[in-house]
Amino acid sequence: MIKRKRIRLKFTWQKQSNEPKTLKKFLNTHGISHRMYKNIKTSGQVLINSRSSDSQTKLADGDQVTVILPDEAGDPNVAVSEQPIKVVYEDDNWLVVDKPAGLTVVPGPANRDDTLVNRVKGYLVRACATDLVPHIITRLDRFTSGLVLIAKHRLANSLANELLAAKQLHKRYLAVVSGVGLPDHGRIQKPIAKDPNGYGQIISDDGRFSDTEYWVRQRLNDDMLVEVALHTGRTHQIRVHFASIGHPLLGDQLYHGPMNMGIDRQALHAVMLGFNDPFSQSEIMLKSPLPKDMSSILD
Numbered sequence: 001m002i003k004r005k006r007i008r009l010k011f012t013w014q015k016q017s018n019e020p021k022t023l024k025k026f027l028n029t030h031g032i033s034h035r036m037y038k039n040i041k042t043s044g045q046v047l048i049n050s051r052s053s054d055s056q057t058k059l060a061d062g063d064q065v066t067v068i069l070p071d072e073a074g075d076p077n078v079a080v081s082e083q084p085i086k087v088v089y090e091d092d093n094w095l096v097v098d099k100p101a102g103l104t105v106v107p108g109p110a111n112r113d114d115t116l117v118n119r120v121k122g123y124l125v126r127a128c129a130t131d132l133v134p135h136i137i138t139r140l141d142r143f144t145s146g147l148v149l150i151a152k153h154r155l156a157n158s159l160a161n162e163l164l165a166a167k168q169l170h171k172r173y174l175a176v177v178s179g180v181g182l183p184d185h186g187r188i189q190k191p192i193a194k195d196p197n198g199y200g201q202i203i204s205d206d207g208r209f210s211d212t213e214y215w216v217r218q219r220l221n222d223d224m225l226v227e228v229a230l231h232t233g234r235t236h237q238i239r240v241h242f243a244s245i246g247h248p249l250l251g252d253q254l255y256h257g258p259m260n261m262g263i264d265r266q267a268l269h270a271v272m273l274g275f276n277d278p279f280s281q282s283e284i285m286l287k288s289p290l291p292k293d294m295s296s297i298l299d
Helices: 023-029 034-043 116-126 154-165 237-244 292-298
Strands: 005-007 010-014 045-048 064-068 087-090 094-099 145-151 169-178 185-189 192-194 201-203 211-219 223-230 268-276 283-287
Touching: 023 034, 023 045, 023 064, 034 045, 034 154, 087 283, 094 116, 145 154, 145 169, 154 169, 169 237, 169 292, 185 237, 192 237, 201 237, 211 237, 223 237
Parallel strands: 145 268
Antiparallel strands: 005 010, 010 064, 045 064, 087 094, 094 145, 169 223, 169 268, 185 211, 192 201, 211 223, 268 283
């Protein structure tokens, strides 16, 4: 088993017999791209058995490869917000935050000073961190609440993207959809494309394949609580898929959900996040309770 240990931003791996012999290819299997390698060589260090090396160096079984990442200074154009965040989990590599509905995740023209990224940067500054670039891994719509995974440095970001590509980062959502009559378990597989005449998304034969799985968890008189797993990651996928089968989310004005059911934003919450941590090789499984505005409409 490969050992990975972290002392600040120092990572060490031991070359195994089934791994590439070239340093460059070996590092690539551990999440370090050629571009990242060049950056590390400029401002950090790559060592083999405590000695400097280059990308074409041949490794022998048992060699110790150490990477010391350079500090990741914050973008001066990204403001620091003093507003608090709700931290659900944190270690040297990961930060998981419970995002409230109404908070935008990344800065944009409409809000550059108080998004989740601004707040996380402020949190890191107050913690005297040397890496001040929050890498958002699981982005949520502004009015969707719940768990957001953030990588705290370049290598964690690279490994998280590998987990996403391999579909090994697991997420579950809870949504309250209008109407009744859905089967206990179902799957919506309809292609989604950007609406050429509006802000949202539409079902279109010209769109990208999209796959949403759901389970009905609670049935009420006029609506249902469903648990949702996404097998593809399209913009507004849950919202547009349920609207397409006649069950738009409560409070979802964009997709014509009912606005008189006690909630004024889409009733959607990222409730679970789980993955096998590539650093510790241990499972991280986190949950977030339903916020009050969603739980109150289920009473």
